[in-house]
Amino acid sequence: MLVPRSLAGQRLDRAVALLLNVSRAEATGLVSDGRVKVDGVAVRVRHQPLREGQHLEVTLPSRPAALAPDPSVPYDVVLEDPDLLVIDKPPGVSVHPGAGRATGTLVHGLLARYPELAELPSAGAGDPSRPGIVHRIDRDTSGLLVVARTPAAYHALRQAIDEHRVERTYLALVHGQPEDRGLVDAPIGRSLRHPDRMAVQAGGRPSRSWFEVLARYDEPRSLALVRVTLETGRTHQIRVHMAAIGHPVVGDRRYGRAGDQRILGAARQWLHASELALAHPADSRPFWAKSPLPADLRAVLEACR
Structure with a gap:
């Protein structure tokens, strides 16, 4: 055109x-x-x-095939009401279908338990491959995310996220010793050298991550446990931002350091979406959810001194 x-x-x-x-x-x-x-x-x-x-x-992406419900997909429901769900996602589960992942996602699992979600895209609420999904977390990141159950809730939650009114807090174990607290304010975009990665670069989308150190460790490596609160929610934001300031997330195979699995036993990135706070889309009442650390992340932490 x-x-x-x-x-x-x-x-x-x-x-x-x-x-x-x-x-x-x-x-x-x-x-x-x-x-x-x-x-x-x-x-x-x-x-x-x-x-x-x-x-x-x-060039528009090809329209996805009809999603088949899959009751075998694991996840926990933290909160359920007529408007929304708060889900605690285990590691290893992709949130929605995408490149190289056509089945076995959280969406497939949700449709097995909440088949009404399949009607949302036809009501103008979301992508057909992502019914009810208003934000996502990485496949190998565990923790909380909110899912809309009605068109009104979908649009209200999307607006709340766009306006930074949904507080998403993560726990991350990172290499080195960052300052006690700080803000990483750096734009993120698709890496020009590695198209499968994101990177801090001029022309990227504005991205802000607040962090605070909760604990410091000397053995088996110099490490710090940090709480990170997202002001924006870009792809791989915490992983990219922490790597950019010299403190990559432990176990991160894409942006981190080699040897984490051998030395620390970290089989995946040590990153957990631990808290979620927002105003309910139906009546604006505040609610808050918290997810405990999964066993594999606890094991890595317990080995640190």
């Missing part, structure tokens, strides 16, 4: 959102994934302004 005069000077992500009638977040995802070309060249800078007459090409 050719960029019309009415969109001349508009940012790329806004123009894509308007032309395709999708949310700004969805448009940003298309840009970040390299699915948007301007005059035949893939552009990953979402704020690039457009000029009238430029040729804009967008």
